[in-house]
Amino acid sequence: MLSIKNLHAEIDGKKIIKGLDLEIKAGEVHAIMGPNGSGKSTLASVLAGNEDFDVTEGAITFLGKDILEMGPDERSHLGLFLAFQYPVEIPGVSNINFLKAAINEKREATGEEPITAKEFLQMVKDKAKLVELDNKLTNRSVNEGFSGGEKKRNEIFQMAMLEPKLGVLDETDSGLDIDALKIVANGVNTLRSNDRSFIVVTHYQRLLDYIVPDFVHVLFDGKIVKSGDKTLALELEEKGYDWIKNEREKISA
Amino acid sequence: MEIVESKNTTAPLKELIKSYAGPGKADDAAIAQRLEKLRFPTRRDEYWKYTRTRGIEKANWQFSQAQEIDEIAIPESIGDGPRLVFVNGLLSKEFSITEGMPEIESVERNYSDERSIPFNPLADLNQVLPQNTFRIHLKKNEVWEQVISIVHIFNGNNAISQPYAEVILEQGASLKINEYQLHRGAKTFSNSYTKYDVGNNAELGLDIIQEGTNESFLHTQTLVNQEKDSRFTQNTFTLSGKWVRNNTIVNINGQNSEANLNGMYIPSGTEHVDNHTIVDHKVAHCESNELYRGVMMDKSTGVFNGKVFVRQDAQKTNAFQSNGNVLLSDFATINSKPELEIYADDVKCSHGSTTGQMDEEALFYLMSRGITEKNARILLVNAFAEDVLAEMVNENLREYIESAIKEKLSGASNGA
Numbered sequence: 001m002l003s004i005k006n007l008h009a010e011i012d013g014k015k016i017i018k019g020l021d022l023e024i025k026a027g028e029v030h031a032i033m034g035p036n037g038s039g040k041s042t043l044a045s046v047l048a049g050n051e052d053f054d055v056t057e058g059a060i061t062f063l064g065k066d067i068l069e070m071g072p073d074e075r076s077h078l079g080l081f082l083a084f085q086y087p088v089e090i091p092g093v094s095n096i097n098f099l100k101a102a103i104n105e106k107r108e109a110t111g112e113e114p115i116t117a118k119e120f121l122q123m124v125k126d127k128a129k130l131v132e133l134d135n136k137l138t139n140r141s142v143n144e145g146f147s148g149g150e151k152k153r154n155e156i157f158q159m160a161m162l163e164p165k166l167g168v169l170d171e172t173d174s175g176l177d178i179d180a181l182k183i184v185a186n187g188v189n190t191l192r193s194n195d196r197s198f199i200v201v202t203h204y205q206r207l208l209d210y211i212v213p214d215f216v217h218v219l220f221d222g223k224i225v226k227s228g229d230k231t232l233a234l235e236l237e238e239k240g241y242d243w244i245k246n247e248r249e250k251i252s253a
Numbered sequence: 254m255e256i257v258e259s260k261n262t263t264a265p266l267k268e269l270i271k272s273y274a275g276p277g278k279a280d281d282a283a284i285a286q287r288l289e290k291l292r293f294p295t296r297r298d299e300y301w302k303y304t305r306t307r308g309i310e311k312a313n314w315q316f317s318q319a320q321e322i323d324e325i326a327i328p329e330s331i332g333d334g335p336r337l338v339f340v341n342g343l344l345s346k347e348f349s350i351t352e353g354m355p356e357i358e359s360v361e362r363n364y365s366d367e368r369s370i371p372f373n374p375l376a377d378l379n380q381v382l383p384q385n386t387f388r389i390h391l392k393k394n395e396v397w398e399q400v401i402s403i404v405h406i407f408n409g410n411n412a413i414s415q416p417y418a419e420v421i422l423e424q425g426a427s428l429k430i431n432e433y434q435l436h437r438g439a440k441t442f443s444n445s446y447t448k449y450d451v452g453n454n455a456e457l458g459l460d461i462i463q464e465g466t467n468e469s470f471l472h473t474q475t476l477v478n479q480e481k482d483s484r485f486t487q488n489t490f491t492l493s494g495k496w497v498r499n500n501t502i503v504n505i506n507g508q509n510s511e512a513n514l515n516g517m518y519i520p521s522g523t524e525h526v527d528n529h530t531i532v533d534h535k536v537a538h539c540e541s542n543e544l545y546r547g548v549m550m551d552k553s554t555g556v557f558n559g560k561v562f563v564r565q566d567a568q569k570t571n572a573f574q575s576n577g578n579v580l581l582s583d584f585a586t587i588n589s590k591p592e593l594e595i596y597a598d599d600v601k602c603s604h605g606s607t608t609g610q611m612d613e614e615a616l617f618y619l620m621s622r623g624i625t626e627k628n629a630r631i632l633l634v635n636a637f638a639e640d641v642l643a644e645m646v647n648e649n650l651r652e653y654i655e656s657a658i659k660e661k662l663s664g665a666s667n668g669a
Contacts, residue, residue: 049621073620088615
């Protein structure tokens with residue numbers, strides 16, 4: 001589904017991703033862990049098409065298409081979704097209206113009929129329930145005045161509405177209390193299916209107790225330095241990121 | 254010693270009298286004399302610093318008697334309600350719908366206001382040669398439920414139009430007006446002057462839509478007098494036009510009154526939009542709110558100058574003023590100057606001006622959800638304008654304005 005080969009990316013001339021390879025098949029959940037500054041969030045931003053970052057080398061193909069030349073909107077139409085680490089507040093743009101516009105733009109791009117009002121409202125009702133998002137919030141301006149937890153739940157709500165093929169969760173767990181974390185994880189788990197994959201970027205192992213990954217990768221200094229199954233996350237939790245650091249230093253020494 | 258740099262009335266403007274057919278024609282000599290004395294601003298005139306009148310002074314304007322308009326010239330959003338339609342400043346009986354309209358009175362020529370407004374030769378020009386003057390007059394406690402429309406269509410060739418109107422609301426009267434100032438076709442200059450007298454406990458709501466062409470000049474002088482317990486709201490939406498200058502002056506003469514002046518402008522290309530407002534709090538316990546929002550595209554230029562006076566007697570005044578601008582291009586310019594002059598000591602006043610660019614983070618966020626860049630920009634601009642749109646007196650104009658914004662932004666990439 002997603003294939004990243006030898007990816008190099010930088011921001012303002014500063015190299016962040018330095019030769020990253022990753023293969024993700026349909027239905028798989030991959031966790032990406034790593035210390036602060038290792039390039040986790042940059043990877044998520046680059047996947048979504050944030051133009052602040054320059055891809056200087058390498059390739060990303062998604063569902064057989066080269067997406068590096070595509071805008072964020074086209075990537076979304078293809079089925080890519082990024083749940084933001086820091087969801088943006090957009091005063092004056094209603095959550096609901098913008099989601100309806102987003103769904104219809106995707107439908108237009110793929111040659112489908114626009115969603116009917118009835119269909120849409122039913123969908124909002126169902127999906128909001130999934131993450132226990134208050135009706136009032138769905139009608140408000142995008143993320144404006146939302147609490148941290150509400151913002152993250154709104155991200156998952158949007159993901160559920162847009163039904164992507166690949167969901168990229170950028171530190172969705174950071175700053176969440178345990179109840180909110182459970183709600184978010186439950187939302188994601190409900191969306192898991194054989195043809196939908198996830199990249200779960202996180203700093204903490206705890207999230208992976210609730211969203212159990214098929215693979216865990218450790219990102220360090222812009223590269224994946226270790227891959228394994230969910231037990232790797234536990235090992236990492238136990239030994240700390242210094243373990244990776246020391247190991248890398250040994251190799252380079 | 255005051256040095257007055259004088260710039261005499263240009264020859265073309267003196268010729269105006271030849272095509273003038275308004276009230277006072279018999280008084281030609283007096284008119285000619287007044288025309289002769291008009292002085293136009295130079296760069297030294299602070300009140301006109303960023304808005305030049307040269308394009309108006311030099312052109313060969315003529316009053317037009319043309320009365321033809323396309324059916325489509327009248328926007329659908331007006332509906333079938335009562336309306337007065339003016340073509341090139343003259344009332345069109347054919348296109349007006351007087352059923353449901355308050356009675357219209359005619360006005361005698363009146364020069365008495367000329368000293369009560371800051372230096373403005375264009376307002377003077379209107380006063381010298383006013384066209385088709387009329388007055389809407391609501392008597393005591395007359396509450397007009399139905400929104401009335403005033404539609405001005407300017408479509409002559411090198412045509413000047415100088416509408417003069419008065420709206421008088423006696424005690425307890427209430428009126429809502431949709432006003433359209435629409436320039437269509439060839440080179441046009443509309444120079445209107447409107448007076449609003451809002452009596453005790455009376456209420457006036459006004460939404461104005463201004464549309465121009467790349468050869469249009471639009472100037473308005475608005476003078477409002479508010480008495481005790483009155484409410485006045487004016488929302489001005491400037492959607493297009495080569496040159497636009499609006500002057501609004503509100504005198505708050507009676508206690509417990511409220512004045513709201515809002516505006517939204519979205520110039521593109523090399524369009525120029527200037528809003529000058531003066532709110533004069535003369536008495537205590539009144540409130541004024543001003544909110545102007547600008548979306549500046551391409552090489553457009555904009556001016557906001559809002560002055561609030563709080564006189565010594567105007568204790569317990571609440572005066573708020575805010576001008577926000579978003580620059581969508583590196584070449585657009587805005588000159589924003591909110592001013593407060595306070596002589597009372599127990600008041601709550603604030604003013605502010607912000608200028609920024611499109612929020613790139615929000616743009617990326619919307620696009621990452623599948624919204625194209627163009628539509629994401631439209632959403633964000635509408636959101637920016639929303640605070641002003643929310644103040645609209647007549648919600649039925651919203652769609653008209655939103656679709657104009659959409660059209661304007663859609664044409665942006667073509668370098669319009």
